[in-house]
Amino acid sequence: MKGTFRERPDDPHVALREALLDSGRHYDLPLAPLPGRADAPRETATTVLDAQLRPHGIGLLDLDRVMSNEEFRAFGAVLGTAQPERSADVADMVDDGVILNLRMSRPATADPARQPFAANALTLHSESSGAPVAAQPRYIVLMCVAATEQGTAGQTVLVAMSDVHDALTPDTRGLLRHLRYDRPGKVPTVLRVGDRRPVFSLRDFHHTPMDWSLDTQVDDPADVNHALAEMYAAMYGSRCSGLRWLPGRLVVIDNTKYFHGRTRALEPAPGRFRHLKRLRVLTASGR
Numbered sequence: 001m002k003g004t005f006r007e008r009p010d011d012p013h014v015a016l017r018e019a020l021l022d023s024g025r026h027y028d029l030p031l032a033p034l035p036g037r038a039d040a041p042r043e044t045a046t047t048v049l050d051a052q053l054r055p056h057g058i059g060l061l062d063l064d065r066v067m068s069n070e071e072f073r074a075f076g077a078v079l080g081t082a083q084p085e086r087s088a089d090v091a092d093m094v095d096d097g098v099i100l101n102l103r104m105s106r107p108a109t110a111d112p113a114r115q116p117f118a119a120n121a122l123t124l125h126s127e128s129s130g131a132p133v134a135a136q137p138r139y140i141v142l143m144c145v146a147a148t149e150q151g152t153a154g155q156t157v158l159v160a161m162s163d164v165h166d167a168l169t170p171d172t173r174g175l176l177r178h179l180r181y182d183r184p185g186k187v188p189t190v191l192r193v194g195d196r197r198p199v200f201s202l203r204d205f206h207h208t209p210m211d212w213s214l215d216t217q218v219d220d221p222a223d224v225n226h227a228l229a230e231m232y233a234a235m236y237g238s239r240c241s242g243l244r245w246l247p248g249r250l251v252v253i254d255n256t257k258y259f260h261g262r263t264r265a266l267e268p269a270p271g272r273f274r275h276l277k278r279l280r281v282l283t284a285s286g287r
Contacts, residue, residue, distance in 0.1 A: 016236035027242025045078035057257030154265030
């Protein structure tokens with residue numbers, strides 16, 4: 001069975017999304033930052049992996065300075081293998097083939113490919129949600145190089161997948177285990193079990209329709225759209241933590257434990273913008 005999800009203005013998640021991403025709320029840090037030494041990236045990565053990332057799914061550091069690209073890659077190498085940035089859309093923003101420079105230097109735009117570099121809010125998602133499981137990064141590593149005063153704007157927001165799972169009805173969970181994007185390749189189901197816990201592969205596409213494929217039968221295709229609307233409402237209605245950025249702050253997000261997004265930012269001033277560096281890290285286990 002196949003169909004298309006199109007959000008409606010009266011879907012509950014629409015108002016919840018606006019409240020989370022556009023209301024100017026302040027979100028508390030997910031945990032207290034650890035101190036870290038930029039000149040000891042391997043030791044620092046090992047510490048945050050053991051103390052925070054494995055038990056909590058989030059690692060948060062305030063470094064004594066911004067890491068060089070070499071140090072940043074060495075930090076990521078402790079976590080796994082850095083994933084190459086192959087998209088032609090970002091080719092001129094990539095260092096060493098694996099470090100993406102996220103410079104928020106553009107006003108808000110309707111072009112999805114440019115929104116990570118603009119003042120737009122970014123909807124909640126798991127990274128590379130339509131890619132085969134083995135090609136989805138386990139960890140997203142973000143490090144702040146430069147920041148501007150944003151107040152509560154431009155926060156990176158985090159929502160635990162376990163909270164979203166617990167908010168869903170059993171019927172919806174069962175359906176999502178058979179639902180996937182309708183596109184070529186080994187697309188994972190929206191909900192699967194990984195390391196004996198729920199893992200989601202899903203993006204909120206906002207106004208863009210989402211074509212889906214279901215490998216079981218339901219009485220009415222509308223049941224699938226109702227389940228997706230419930231899923232999005234659970235994403236935006238669950239507890240949220242957030243990050244305000246300052247130079248040297250580094251976060252590692254477990255892509256199998258957290259959805260992430262960004263609140264709307266202020267329009268950038270000429271020559272002054274926020275700059276984050278990103279690594280996407282693959283691992284051989286925990287999928």
